[in-house]
Amino acid sequence: MVTASVASATSAGGLAGASVQVRAVSHAFGDAGQALPVLDDVTFDVPAGETVALLGPSGCGKSTLLRLIAGLSAPQAGRIGVDQVRVVGPDPSRLLVFQDPLLLPWRTVEANVAYGLEARKIGDGQERVRQALRMVGLAAFAAAYPHELSGGMAQRAAFARVLVNHPRVLLLDEPFGKLDSLTRMTMQEELLALARRHAFTTILVTHDVEEALLLATRVLVFSPRPARIILDVDNGLPFPRLRDDPAFIARRREILIALGHGEEFAR
Numbered sequence: 678m679v680t681a682s683v684a685s686a687t688s689a690g691g692l693a694g695a696s697v698q699v700r701a702v703s704h705a706f707g708d709a710g711q712a713l714p715v716l717d718d719v720t721f722d723v724p725a726g727e728t729v730a731l732l733g734p735s736g737c738g739k740s741t742l743l744r745l746i747a748g749l750s751a752p753q754a755g756r757i758g759v760d761q762v763r764v765v766g767p768d769p770s771r772l773l774v775f776q777d778p779l780l781l782p783w784r785t786v787e788a789n790v791a792y793g794l795e796a797r798k799i800g801d802g803q804e805r806v807r808q809a810l811r812m813v814g815l816a817a818f819a820a821a822y823p824h825e826l827s828g829g830m831a832q833r834a835a836f837a838r839v840l841v842n843h844p845r846v847l848l849l850d851e852p853f854g855k856l857d858s859l860t861r862m863t864m865q866e867e868l869l870a871l872a873r874r875h876a877f878t879t880i881l882v883t884h885d886v887e888e889a890l891l892l893a894t895r896v897l898v899f900s901p902r903p904a905r906i907i908l909d910v911d912n913g914l915p916f917p918r919l920r921d922d923p924a925f926i927a928r929r930r931e932i933l934i935a936l937g938h939g940e941e942f943a944r
């Protein structure tokens with residue numbers, strides 16, 4: 678997804694990560710009589726430029742937490758900040774990428790990527806779109822329509838649609854969950870290169886323990902709903918990370934056991 682020329686152009690454009698503060702966040706859905714508690718006193722910090730992975734059982738509250746960080750709704754208790762400034766609503770500097778690319782089928786790739794900028798009347802929009810497409814390796818497909826793209830290419834376009842906004846925090850909700858395993862590995866490597874080169878802050882929700890350990894500097898494991906942090910793994914392994922590194926295997930095992938898998942399975 679990354680080329681050297683784009684990297685320098687983008688750095689000049691001022692992309693850089695922001696720190697994220699999540700403090701004593703609790704959240705529930707429903708009304709007081711029938712409340713569904715989803716997050717229970719969640720506290721963590723993400724330093725600027727780091728990648729934190731969130732792992733936990735299905736339905737525990739990971740996507741809800743991402744949506745709160747995105748500012749799509751407000752936590753019922755606690756506080757979320759970016760660079761120590763309280764999050765009070767959505768902002769183009771903090772954007773979500775989902776499992777589904779959600780491209781508009783009647784627009785070309787280029788027009789999909791430009792969509793958010795049009796509403797904001799950004800002056801150098803065309804150049805920003807070209808730059809975002811180069812960052813994800815889709816420059817040659819600017820004029821293609823979504824139905825002409827493979828699953829991986831469509832997901833690259835979804836990343837470009839976010840990158841064009843010059844985000845400071847990438848919020849990724851199982852972004853590779855629907856891709857075949859080889860495309861997934863390629864895109865994991867590309868995301869890693871992109872995040873390290875541009876020092877984005879990244880918060881990644883995934884069900885894939887290896888993906889978390891390959892990409893993140895820290896892995897937070899959550900309990901079943903209401904989600905609490907039950908394991909906090911400092912994942913300072915050097916790059917490139919190898920799946921057969923004994924330290925990688927030990928962390929994988931520790932996380933699988935925290936997620937409730939037996940010793941035998943986690944081996």
Ligand SMILES: Nc1ncnc2c1ncn2[C@@H]1O[C@H](COP(=O)(O)OP(=O)(O)OP(=O)(O)O)[C@@H](O)[C@H]1O
Nearest residue numbers: 706707715733734735736737738739740741742902
């Ligand atoms: N808008 C909503 N209104 C009511 N309940 C909701 C809402 N959004 C999520 N929930 C419920 O909150 C709980 C947590 O959902 P969430 O999507 O955050 O979990 P998750 O950990 O991301 O799950 P998964 O890993 O399966 O994607 C679930 O029980 C879900 O049904």
